[in-house]
Amino acid sequence: MKANDYVKYLTETVVKYIEQPKDIRQKGRRERLDARPSMLYRWFGPAPYLIKDMLKKKR
Numbered sequence: 001m002k003a004n005d006y007v008k009y010l011t012e013t014v015v016k017y018i019e020q021p022k023d024i025r026q027k028g029r030r031e032r033l034d035a036r037p038s039m040l041y042r043w044f045g046p047a048p049y050l051i052k053d054m055l056k057k058k059r
Contacts, residue, residue, distance in 0.1 A: 017025070040048050 036042075
């Protein structure tokens with residue numbers, strides 16, 4: 001990919017984003033944040049959830 005093609009793609013993407021209404025941009029941002037895994041999972045992987053689940057089952 002040449003630099004000119006990349007600049008063209010980047011410009012089109014930014015213009016498309018800016019032309020969207022504000023509420024649609026905010027909705028997309030909220031959906032992306034909601035789709036992310038929790039901090040505990042991102043930092044330590046599935047181990048804390050497995051331990052938490054095992055402790056719940058013992059009670």
